[in-house]
Amino acid sequence: MTNPPGSTPTGPSPSGAPLPRILVLNGPNLNLLGTREPALYGHDTLADAERLAVEAGARAGFAVECLQSNHEGVLIDRIQAARGTAGEADGGIAGIVLNAGGLTHTSVALRDALAAVAIPFVEVHVSNVHAREPFRHHSFLSAIASAVIVGAGIAGYGWAVELLARRTATAS
Numbered sequence: 001m002t003n004p005p006g007s008t009p010t011g012p013s014p015s016g017a018p019l020p021r022i023l024v025l026n027g028p029n030l031n032l033l034g035t036r037e038p039a040l041y042g043h044d045t046l047a048d049a050e051r052l053a054v055e056a057g058a059r060a061g062f063a064v065e066c067l068q069s070n071h072e073g074v075l076i077d078r079i080q081a082a083r084g085t086a087g088e089a090d091g092g093i094a095g096i097v098l099n100a101g102g103l104t105h106t107s108v109a110l111r112d113a114l115a116a117v118a119i120p121f122v123e124v125h126v127s128n129v130h131a132r133e134p135f136r137h138h139s140f141l142s143a144i145a146s147a148v149i150v151g152a153g154i155a156g157y158g159w160a161v162e163l164l165a166r167r168t169a170t171a172s
């Protein structure tokens with residue numbers, strides 16, 4: 001269900017006004033969800049996770065755009081492109097759900113991009129990273145995240161969208 005950047009799978013609101021958008025970004029190896037180390041990550045696929053996010057967005061009046069990439073720069077480019085778009089005519093990006101995979105534990109550049117755009121984001125991990133190897137206990141992203149959801153399986157994607165939708169509605 002990975003959509004090209006700019007797509008709005010849930011369409012305009014009944015009034016015809018564009019829906020605000022939530023961007024669901026997945027990093028390296030998350031395209032393998034469902035077949036990758038199922039004892040750790042379960043059998044649900046990335047398409048299943050994205051479907052939960054789209055459905056949660058639709059219930060809350062948000063369009064959801066999904067992108068997965070194994071390349072750090074692609075993720076950073078998409079985050080940068082979202083900067084300052086929140087009020088734009090196409091709805092703009094009001095929030096980001098991010099599972100950065102292994103980049104979570106290594107990428108200062110991804111953190112810098114998120115800090116630069118100042119768009120609220122929820123960090124999601126399918127597995128409980130704190131119950132795993134020590135190198136997964138540190139995240140470069142958590143300190144600047146609105147919230148962190150770990151170990152809830154793919155349910156975390158739907159909850160993250162719901163949380164961003166609520167917080168965005170409260171903030172405006």
Ligand SMILES: O=C1C[C@@](O)(C(=O)O)C[C@@H](O)[C@@H]1O
Pocket residue numbers: 028029030099100101102103104124125126127128129136
């Ligand atoms: O790729 C991943 C997946 C992950 O982000 C998760 O969703 O549990 C946890 C990371 O440590 C790992 O590198």
